[in-house]
Amino acid sequence: MWRVSSSGEGSTPLLPAVTRLRDAVEASALPIDVPGVDDARLARERLLDQLDDYVIPRLTSLDAPLLAVVGGSTGAGKSTLVNSLVGREVTLPGVLRPTTRSPVLIHHPDDARWFADQRILPRLARITGKHSSSDGPGAVRLVQTDAVAAGLALLDAPDIDSVVAANRDLAAQLLAAADLWIFVTTAARYADAVPWDLLRQASERGTAVAVVLDRVPPESLEEIRTHLAAMLREQQLEHAPIFTVLESHLENGLLPGPQTQRLRDWLSALAGDAQARSEVVRQTLTGALASLDARATGLAVASTAQVEAAAALEAAAADAYAEALSHIESGMHDGSLLRGEVLARWQEFVGTGEFFRQVESTVSRVRDRVSAFIKGEPAKAEHLGEALQSGVEALITNRADLAAGATARAWRTLAGGAPLLTAAPELTQSSPDLPARTARLVRDWQGDILEMVRNEGRDRRTTARIMAYGVNGLGVVLMLVTFAATAGITGAEVGIAGGTAVVGQKLLEAVFGDQAVRELARQARERLLERVGALYDEERARYQDAVSSVGTRPGQGTELKNAVAEVRSAR
Template sequence: MLMLGAVTTLRERVEEADLPLDIPDVVTGRATRDALLKQLDDYVIPRLRSLDAPLLAVVGGSTGAGKSTLVNSIVDAEVSRSGVLRPTTTTPVLVHHPQDERWFSDDRVLPGLSRVTGAPSKDDGGNALRMVASTSLPPGMALLDAPDIDSVVSANRALATQLLAAADLWLFVTTAARYADAVPWDLLRQASERGTAVAIVLDRVPPEAMADIRSHLASMLREQGLSTAPIFGIPEAGLTAEGRLPEQDVARLRSWLTALASDARARSVVVTQTLDGALGSLDARADVLVDATHRQAHAVAALNKASHVAYLDALSNVEHGMTDGTLLRGEVLARWQEYVGTGEFFKQVESTISKVRDRITAALKGQAPPAGDLGEALQTGVAALINAQGQGAAATVARQWRQLPGGDWLLDQTPELAKASPDLSPAIERLVRDWQGEVLELVRGEGKDRRTTARIAAYGLNGIGVILMLVAFAHTGGLVGAEVGIAGGTAVLAQKVLEAIFGDQAVRDMATKARKRLLEHVQELYAAERLRYAAALDGVGTRERQAERLADAAAAVKAVR
């Protein structure tokens, strides 16, 4: 059956759209989704699967309208508890002919309610459906006594609304004193909009006012598009000894229900009217849910972009810090001075370049000073730069998420995202060590011939590696005052040392490769950090594609209707 398949697919798409992010207007979207799921599960899908199932008439109405008394009177038995204490009906009661038990004993309709039988118990609760068989009710018709639509207990109100949405026919009970109240008419307007079949029971009407009240109620029904709804008036009178309405007062209603149950064609008309109305109402509610899903998807995209941009900026800042002289400040400069000579030497660099060359030559012929302290200073500086930007990116993401829809909720759910991961610092240490190893491999790769190998050996592989790292970072941007001259001397001297061993083009290539490999490592590290935010967003399960699938499913239902 095309319609059943289309509606089943729509139900799957509605369930997917769980709207997890707490963003503006999400309450409306969630309420729409819950109502859609319940009506699809409780009524539309079961009815499409079993068009010949008994007609289900749900008896609903306001507090104290006499719903339970009416049900007991129709079947002439105490099947639903009645009384002056409110609320009296907390567990819904479904009365059916014994032959129809199979239609209601399983979860074909109202699958969320467990079935109970036997004497009523205070432990039944609102999640149970009490099944009562009665031969007073004809086959083909079942009556369901629902909780009050305006109950002081919110769970009862929600259940009453759910049960009415599961009905083929609303048997709406009101009184002469309350028939114009707002709450009943809100539900009756919904019935009209959804095309639900409705019958009105006007209870406790003073006999002398019956004609006037019926006339006024009929005009109100016409205004709401319910002109075909029959009205059954029950005059105000004392109850029988058994607590039921006098027989003559319910005879007309009972006869109408019996005739409806006995006439397959009449039942089909009612079922078709309500089913078509329910199917027609899916469009507007699906549109509400599609819009809500779009808003969720847009919120996810904005949050995702915020984390992406924060770590892109962090990577850019690291790249800038690698080439603006930042890594040649402080400790690195001091260690470099110790490595090649005193600070006085650097003052002579620009004016006496020949002396620089002499110094290089002497260094190459003699024993080079230890490079360990300089290497450690470089390692510390690089690690500090990467760590500072990584920590800053996490703080930026947290700050921006707090300002974006849904971000507060996500950070409350995953507070660890408010800062960098605890593994960041150890990961950076491993990264820098690995990179230093790659720099040494670059040196080995370039020093293949005997002459170059000898020069490297004379100065020490680690020493040459440290000098290459220094050259990779030896740009003067960002330095001021005396630092510029020192850094300039650093760049010139380090460059000349390496050029004397490898040649100028090889040095440029190695320095470029060293910077590129370090930046690639940092990019991988920050990508792993950003995955934490992507995982949190994946966890909410909201994507633009969900909205599209939902809209397509709703359109498919409309196409086959």
């Protein structure tokens, strides 16, 4: 499975695969509050810690000293036990809880190189010297002593059930970094639920475990030991050795020598037997590697859920603005723009309602009437153009506002949406400068129409007709024809809008011909839709940017699954 090089450094095809898995785990952001995300975030943090603190360092240095982490519940006597094994106070016990603040790592001077750098526990600073009240969980205190045999180091960890959350988290992290977990409990608390949850995890991951049963009344020794052994068998930990420490008076703060002699001898023998140390490392490392599959696969599922949640948020915005654009397109066909001010200005432009009753007369009469009108009172073409411009601007802006509101409503019901709206309340409505950008868009579109009219009149005959009517006047009529279908208008407006459509159509056909008019109207609609689509894309991009800011990446779940498969193959 792996080998150790003569230089003492581990060499294994697993290492590159595990390193890539570690990078994929770190890159798997879980920022969106989907169901179950809190458990997934904790699992990700624990997995990343074990990869950094144990799996990768151990694969890199298979013959590094064995790390035995001493852990257990509050008040179990961990620090007193460690001090007693060393023969002096190296870690700080006490009656106030929590007592262990910074973890303390005790090692032989010859092994200093293995622990002074960031090979293991890379996110913990290294400190030395005597304990201080400022000690905290962000550092590990290194202690050198000949009382610990070379080849083995002891690490006194914080309480696994500490009232301080940071201590509990650090304890779990340190236990996951251990080659060997020395679990310390008492006769009164050996059946507590919290330590057994961790023992169950140790069993599932194949971690080597030894148990110290502390403060045992002599008269209850056999009964308690027998019960504890039975509980260990239930968790498939029947091979874990049990060391008992009877109730004793401390001598200068230390346990009597005979009470810790068996454990001391066992640790010394383990430190002095390279084969035995290798077996412990192999057992724990094999179990840790085996656990990566299910843990990383679970994280991949959670990571994919994040990508799907982000995609749902983006899709809500995309759907809202697509619907808005669809309404703009419908507005070009349903005649809804030809109401109110636009109709009034059109009637003013071509004359009274009597004019519409004469629509069926010859094209020349229509042309002559409108031509005379345009040339006689050009200002009224401007009035109609302004009314059309205002109507188009209002339609575009209104639909954008509705899309912003629809997106905000959808986000409040989708995972991760509400926090984004809280962080960026401006997303509940359109951009403040939308009206100004819309006005510029319509003016640019009007420029497109005028350019089309000019381009269409390149031959001399058509140019003469255009000059008879005026480019601006014809451009305004083309704008109107773009919106001049009648579906959706009811009552008296049907006749008026119908007349509007026919009159405008006939006028343009008189100048350009029927085929050219159809093509001009099509181009006018397309260009407006293109411009509005680009405007709505800019509005939608605000929501896309907000989703991107949370840090999910498309494919992050797939990357994890691929990395897991690579490790599985390498094993």
